[in-house]
Amino acid sequence: AQSVSQHNHHVILSEAASLELGCNYSYGGTVNLFWYVQYPGQHLQLLLKYFSGDPLVKGIKGFEAEFIKSKFSFNLRKPSVQWSDTAEYFCAVNARSGYSTLTFGKGTMLLVSP
Amino acid sequence: DTEVTQTPKHLVMGMTNKKSLKCEQHMGHRAMYWYKQKAKKPPELMFVYSYEKLSINESVPSRFSPECPNSSLLNLHLHALQPEDSALYLCASSQLESGNTIYFGEGSWLTVV
Numbered sequence: 001a002q003s004v005s006q007h008n009h010h011v012i013l014s015e016a017a018s019l020e021l022g023c024n025y026s027y028g029g030t031v032n033l034f035w036y037v038q039y040p041g042q043h044l045q046l047l048l049k050y051f052s053g054d055p056l057v058k059g060i061k062g063f064e065a066e067f068i069k070s071k072f073s074f075n076l077r078k079p080s081v082q083w084s085d086t087a088e089y090f091c092a093v094n095a096r097s098g099y100s101t102l103t104f105g106k107g108t109m110l111l112v113s114p
Numbered sequence: 115d116t117e118v119t120q121t122p123k124h125l126v127m128g129m130t131n132k133k134s135l136k137c138e139q140h141m142g143h144r145a146m147y148w149y150k151q152k153a154k155k156p157p158e159l160m161f162v163y164s165y166e167k168l169s170i171n172e173s174v175p176s177r178f179s180p181e182c183p184n185s186s187l188l189n190l191h192l193h194a195l196q197p198e199d200s201a202l203y204l205c206a207s208s209q210l211e212s213g214n215t216i217y218f219g220e221g222s223w224l225t226v227v
């Protein structure tokens with residue numbers, strides 16, 4: 001079965017700092033990779049996704065992620081964070097053939113101080 | 115705004131009660147899902163419906179009973195729950211094929227007392 005590992009459970013940054021959140025997955029076959037964000041008290045929203053093609057994918061709100069197949073990684077980046085980026089970030093993988101089910105990492109809580 | 119609508123947003127129920135959570139989507143998706151999310155934990159898959167038929171049950175206790183009356187609606191019937199079942203219950207939908215984006219509703223916060 002596939003699994004997803006997020007290295008940082010809590011990250012605290014000041015506004016304008018750069019962000020990189022790590023995500024590694026374990027699965028030997030073809031995967032689709034996602035980053036979701038959950039703002040306090042709100043529902044999960046898709047930030048970006050990778051299915052195939054260019055391993056550098058750009059998402060909403062200035063986020064991007066790079067798929068490195070050899071490292072089984074899909075790290076999320078943003079050059080300059082804002083206070084409004086304070087949220088929980090979940091990396092997820094879909095590797096079950098025939099269904100779009102997701103396996104989530106444990107999440108990273110990002111706190112951006114103004 | 116999410117296109118997956120869940121009701122109620124908040125529910126408090128006793129351990130002997132019977133209640134239902136409802137979910138609706140009008141995106142023409144043929145796959146619908148129930149996930150459970152405990153505080154500060156990632157969502158965990160409970161059920162998958164494809165073409166209104168139950169396809170995946172992740173060993174969920176029978177006190178949770180899903181139902182898919184039609185392609186737009188998904189219910190989760192609750193009976194004899196335990197306090198540890200208190201959580202955020204998320205409905206989601208997607209196109210059926212592997213790898214499609216899953217769209218989540220805002221969730222129903224359930225408290226079992």
